[in-house]
Amino acid sequence: MSAAATAPAAFPPVAAGTRIGHVHLKVADLDRAIAFYGGVLGFQVQQHYGTQAAFLSAGGYHHHIGLNTWESRGGSPPPRGATGLFHTAFLYPTRRDLADALRRLIVAGIPLGGASDHGVSEALYLDDPDGNGVELYWDKPESEWPRKPDGSLAMVTERLDLDDLLKELEA
Structure with a gap:
C-alpha cells in the first residue's frame, strides 16, 4: 500500500509560503x-x-x-521509461530576463527541446549536459492569465514566438 493511500485525509494543506x-x-x-x-x-x-x-x-x-x-561520476542519464526527475524549472523575474536566457542558449549553441506559451507563463525547455530536463520560464502578470467562464484557470500550450521574445532585449 502506498504512503498516499495510508495518509489521513484530514491533513491540512501545506503552508502557502512553502516553496522549493x-x-x-x-x-x-x-x-x-x-x-x-x-x-x-x-x-x-x-x-x-x-x-x-x-x-x-x-x-x-x-x-x-x-x-x-x-x-x-562518469555515469549516464537514466533510461527512458524510468522514474526520476522530469525537469527542474527556474522562474525568471521578467520576460526580458527569460529573453536573456534564450540569448545565452543561442550563443552557447544549446538546442531547445521546446518553447511554449502556457497562457500563465512562457517557457523554454531543454536538457542539461547530463540529460536532466530544464525549464526556464517567467510568469505573466496574474491579471493576464486566461480564465474559463467559471473563473478557473484555462492554461494552454501554444508555440512561443522566440523572435518576439528576443525583441525584449532591444527595449
Whole structure:
C-alpha cells in the first residue's frame, strides 16, 4: 500500500509560503555541469565541496542548485521509461530576463527541446549536459492569465514566438 493511500485525509494543506528552496542533481562531470549552470545560465558558484560537489545560486543565496558526482561520476542519464526527475524549472523575474536566457542558449549553441506559451507563463525547455530536463520560464502578470467562464484557470500550450521574445532585449 502506498504512503498516499495510508495518509489521513484530514491533513491540512501545506503552508502557502512553502516553496522549493533548491534542487540537488547527480551529474557525471562536475566541471561540465558548472560550465552549463554557471557559464551558460549564469548562476554563481557559492562553494565547492572538494572536487565532487558545488553549490550555485542566483543573487548570493547559499544555493539554488547543488551538483555532485558522489554516486554518478562518469555515469549516464537514466533510461527512458524510468522514474526520476522530469525537469527542474527556474522562474525568471521578467520576460526580458527569460529573453536573456534564450540569448545565452543561442550563443552557447544549446538546442531547445521546446518553447511554449502556457497562457500563465512562457517557457523554454531543454536538457542539461547530463540529460536532466530544464525549464526556464517567467510568469505573466496574474491579471493576464486566461480564465474559463467559471473563473478557473484555462492554461494552454501554444508555440512561443522566440523572435518576439528576443525583441525584449532591444527595449
